[in-house]
Amino acid sequence: MDITIRPIDKINSVITVPGDKSISHRAVMFGSIAQGDTEISGFLTGDDCMSTISCFKKLGIDIEVKGENVVVHGKGLHGLTAPTELLDVGNSGTTIRLISGLLSGQTFDCRLNGDASIQKRPMNRVIKPLSQMGAKIASTNDGYAPLAITGAKLKGIEYHMPVASAQVKSSILLASLYAEGETVVIEDMPSRDHTEIMLNYFGADIINENGRITSHPVKELYGRPLTVPGDISSAAFFIAAALLTPDSEITVTNVGINKTRTGIIDAFLEMGADIKVINERLAGGELVGDLVVKTSKLKAITLGGDIIPRMIDEIPVFVVAALAAEGTTVVKDAQELKVKESNRIATMIEELGKMGAKITETDDGMIIEGGQKLTGGTTYSHLDHRVAMSVAVAALNAKGDTTITDADCVGISFPNFYELLNSLR
Ligand code: S3P
Numbered sequence: 001m002d003i004t005i006r007p008i009d010k011i012n013s014v015i016t017v018p019g020d021k022s023i024s025h026r027a028v029m030f031g032s033i034a035q036g037d038t039e040i041s042g043f044l045t046g047d048d049c050m051s052t053i054s055c056f057k058k059l060g061i062d063i064e065v066k067g068e069n070v071v072v073h074g075k076g077l078h079g080l081t082a083p084t085e086l087l088d089v090g091n092s093g094t095t096i097r098l099i100s101g102l103l104s105g106q107t108f109d110c111r112l113n114g115d116a117s118i119q120k121r122p123m124n125r126v127i128k129p130l131s132q133m134g135a136k137i138a139s140t141n142d143g144y145a146p147l148a149i150t151g152a153k154l155k156g157i158e159y160h161m162p163v164a165s166a167q168v169k170s171s172i173l174l175a176s177l178y179a180e181g182e183t184v185v186i187e188d189m190p191s192r193d194h195t196e197i198m199l200n201y202f203g204a205d206i207i208n209e210n211g212r213i214t215s216h217p218v219k220e221l222y223g224r225p226l227t228v229p230g231d232i233s234s235a236a237f238f239i240a241a242a243l244l245t246p247d248s249e250i251t252v253t254n255v256g257i258n259k260t261r262t263g264i265i266d267a268f269l270e271m272g273a274d275i276k277v278i279n280e281r282l283a284g285g286e287l288v289g290d291l292v293v294k295t296s297k298l299k300a301i302t303l304g305g306d307i308i309p310r311m312i313d314e315i316p317v318f319v320v321a322a323l324a325a326e327g328t329t330v331v332k333d334a335q336e337l338k339v340k341e342s343n344r345i346a347t348m349i350e351e352l353g354k355m356g357a358k359i360t361e362t363d364d365g366m367i368i369e370g371g372q373k374l375t376g377g378t379t380y381s382h383l384d385h386r387v388a389m390s391v392a393v394a395a396l397n398a399k400g401d402t403t404i405t406d407a408d409c410v411g412i413s414f415p416n417f418y419e420l421l422n423s424l425r
Contacts, residue, residue, distance in 0.1 A: 003407035003418055005395035008241075011248035011424045017235045019044035019068065019228035020256045021413050022166070023286065025052045025094050026198050027226050029102060031072030032061040033080065033177070034202045038223035040070040042254075044231065046413045051090035051114075055099060058083040059110075074223045077177060082108035089114040089145075091341060091383075091412055094167055096145060097126050098195075101171030104135035105178025106151040113146040117341050117383060123147060126171045129159045133175050133183070156181035156215075163336060164309035166191035166260075169213070173199065173206065176215040185213045189306040192260045197285040198226075229256035229288040234414045236264045236314040237389045240321050241424070242293040243273050244397050250424075253279075253290045263311030265291075267318060271298040271325055300327030300370050308333050313340075316348050316390035322368040323357055324397070331365035341412075342384035351379040351391050355398055376400030385412040392421060 024044040029052060031038030043049065045068065053063050053070075060081035062073040080103075087110055089095040096112055100123070103110055113119070124143040131137060136150035156179045159172055169185050173195055176183035188211065196206045196213065202221040207214050235252045242250035257265075257277060265275055274294040281288050298321060311318065315337055322329035337344040345366055349359045354377040360367040376398050381388035388407050395402035410417040 001408040002403055002405045004401050004403045005392050006401050007398055008245055008396045008425060011242050011245050011250055013424050014251040014253065015238060015420060016253050017230040017238065017255065018046065018414055018416065020231040021046060021048060021233065022094065022192055022194050023228045023256065024049040025098065026194055027228060028052045028056055028063065028072055029098060030198055030202055030221065031074050031223050032056045032059070033077050033102065034074040034221035034223040035076040036074055036223040038072040038074055039225045040072065040228060041068060042228035043068050043070040044228065046415055047090055047411050048092035048095065048413060051088065051092045052095045055087045055089065055095060058085060058087055072223065077220055080106060083110050086111045086113055089118060091115050091117055093118065093121050097167035097171050098174060100126050100137060100147060100149065101130060101174035103149050104130050104137055104152060104175050105154045109150045111146060111148050119145050122339055125163065125165065125168050129157065129168070129172050130175055132157045133179055135175065154179035156183040158184040160186040161188065164189040164191045166195065170195040173215050177204065177217060179217065183215045187211045187213065189309050190260050191309045192258065201285050227283045229283060229286055230254045231413070232256050232261050232264065233313045235291060236317050237393050239268065239275065239291065239293050240317045241393050241396055243268065243296045243298065243321060244324050246295055248295045249293065251290060251292050254288060255291055257287050257289045260310055263307040264314035264318060266307060267301065267303055267311060268321065270301050272296055273298060298325035300325045300329040302330045304332035312336055313386060316344050316386050317393055319348050319359070319366065319368060320390050320394045322370060323352065323372045323374065325370040327370050329368040329370060334365040342382040342387060344387065347382045347384060347387050348390065351387060352394060354379050355394060355402060374398040376402040378403045378405065381406045381409050383409045385409045385414065389414065389417055
């Protein structure tokens with residue numbers, strides 16, 4: 001499907017965005033290995049989370065989906081059963097990396113694969129630590145999916161993370177539930193901690209002492225009701241849209257504002273953005289709030305260091321904002337962008353380039369001259385949901401219309417994205 005986005009005059013809206021993708025995946029996975037029912041509300045029914053549901057159904061778990069309400073009938077830590085077919089993770093890196101850890105300690109074997117993009121995403125980052133734990137996990141494609149896992153007995157390890165990655169950390173922590181002895185993961189820079197929060201909510205014993213995360217095995221996990229907050233990664237597109245569009249104000253209600261995820265808000269505030277967080281509250285151990293955002297004159301900043309993992313998925317839309325800011329923005333320490341659903345350094349430079357933007361690529365990021373006024377253009381999503389949505393935000397304040405080809409990939413994380421965007425008009 002192709003989509004054409006017209007420029008917008010102003011935005012004045014109160015919206016909610018779909019449930020958090022990271023939390024929705026985890027609710028299904030952890031609910032499946034907990035005893036009893038986990039009733040989830042606010043679940044993200046995007047394609048990635050539906051891939052997770054499909055994998056756990058193949059592992060013998062009964063899961064009822066009624067729109068955003070999902071009930072997982074968990075069978076306890078040792079209740080999964082051998083799948084009779086390949087587990088297809090679709091486009092979801094979170095599914096394949098987390099499930100690899102979880103399946104390494106089972107008593108059965110399985111095979112995992114996904115789409116063409118998944119087959120280009122590095123899996124050695126989980127194969128290495130899991131193998132150290134005793135897992136029998138092999139790639140039949142030189143470090144990429146497909147993966148074959150043979151059930152094995154695991155032992156705890158101490159693992160110093162070479163890259164900040166919540167997916168790798170979570171994979172190890174899930175394996176730790178099946179390992180003998182304690183497992184320690186050491187993080188130099190904090191990555192999202194939804195796994196630690198939710199596993200503990202279900203009865204696990206995981207503590208984080210200044211980046212040293214220790215998991216002690218427990219006998220069982222217990223299912224509990226869970227409310228998934230709105231995804232800050234999805235809210236970010238509308239936050240940027242309101243900041244960049246003249247005379248605008250948007251309120252995004254019920255957004256997850258866990259501090260391991262709010263790098264984008266901190267970055268925009270440093271640029272001079274008018275963003276207020278109101279109604280802060282806790283739900284299922286996660287901090288939630290409403291965001292009130294007004295049109296702002298933004299100044300360039302240098303983005304690097306430990307803010308990067310706290311906003312890794314929001315950097316594409318941050319780049320759109322930097323093009324409108326005053327001064328030169330530098331994005332550094334962001335090599336991880338190269339191994340997302342697409343190489344997001346290359347694809348963002350290429351697609352915004354079709355709208356007239358000039359951005360310089362560097363080894364670990366990019367240099368963005370501010371004050372660039374974009375024209376419309378015909379762009380391509382690269383089948384990457386966040387590239388499509390970032391280009392759509394850029395299109396709102398471009399001079400002409402912008403077409404995005406293969407635009408339906410937004411269904412991965414934000415199925416009603418274009419409808420919500422149109423509702424702003
Ligand atoms: C995710 C972690 C991040 C992020 C991805 C979701 C998660 O990946 O980019 O969209 O749910 O754990 P890395 O941890 O590999 O950086």
